[in-house]
Amino acid sequence: MNIKEAWANVGGLSKPSKMPGYGYGLSAFECDTGSKLRLIKNSTCSMCYALKGRYTFKGVKAAHANRLESITKDTWVDDMVLLIKHYGKKVPYFRWHDSGDIQSLDHFKKIVAVAMATPGIKHWLPTREAGILKTFYKQGGSLPGNLAVRVSATMIDGKPHSNVGLTSTVHKDSKAIGYSCPANKQGNSCGSCRGCWNINIENVSYAAH
Numbered sequence: 001m002n003i004k005e006a007w008a009n010v011g012g013l014s015k016p017s018k019m020p021g022y023g024y025g026l027s028a029f030e031c032d033t034g035s036k037l038r039l040i041k042n043s044t045c046s047m048c049y050a051l052k053g054r055y056t057f058k059g060v061k062a063a064h065a066n067r068l069e070s071i072t073k074d075t076w077v078d079d080m081v082l083l084i085k086h087y088g089k090k091v092p093y094f095r096w097h098d099s100g101d102i103q104s105l106d107h108f109k110k111i112v113a114v115a116m117a118t119p120g121i122k123h124w125l126p127t128r129e130a131g132i133l134k135t136f137y138k139q140g141g142s143l144p145g146n147l148a149v150r151v152s153a154t155m156i157d158g159k160p161h162s163n164v165g166l167t168s169t170v171h172k173d174s175k176a177i178g179y180s181c182p183a184n185k186q187g188n189s190c191g192s193c194r195g196c197w198n199i200n201i202e203n204v205s206y207a208a209h
């Protein structure tokens with residue numbers, strides 16, 4: 001299998017402008033918990049950026065549909081490993097789900113397998129699916145040190161989730177909890193910050209925008 005074939009098999013990667021390296025996105029319309037949360041005023045999903053703008057373009061929608069269909073393929077883990085190793089050579093930081101979320105426990109286990117097979121790359125996976133993560137742990141699962149899974153808080157100015165490992169919050173009228181994301185002070189860019197990938201940072205707090 002070559003890079004071109006792997007790219008076609010998984011529907012390609014994304015290149016978020018804010019981030020240092022490559023990423024991967026699914027449609028935010030397919031978020032399970034997020035689809036319920038976005039209907040709730042002041043929830044962190046109520047301000048979802050991935051339901052508007054370029055995310056509604058025909059080409060982006062088609063790429064998301066291809067990716068969603070591909071996650072159940074037997075070759076998905078190997079394809080993603082090949083691509084992430086290849087595109088992570090220069091910048092070894094990968095961001096999962098710049099849009100969309102984990103679809104199932106099986107999907108999550110596959111992402112963990114990809115991270116385990118790419119020890120030279122740091123992975124960051126934000127998620128609203130605390131239940132999937134808890135089931136994973138209950139079944140004896142553990143995460144490799146190069147994978148930072150951050151469970152996002154439910155409400156703006158709300159507290160971080162507990163008993164799920166790493167977390168993130170959104171501050172608007174309250175103070176940031178833990179590490180305050182500097183992106184809004186540096187042109188909405190990560191710059192040299194790699195806070196989200198850092199497993200020693202318990203909670204990252206993003207400014208609401």
Ligand code: SF4
Pocket residue numbers: 180181182183189190191193194195196197204
């Ligand atoms: S905390 Fe750092 S790495 Fe995370 S989004 Fe903000 S700037 Fe980027």
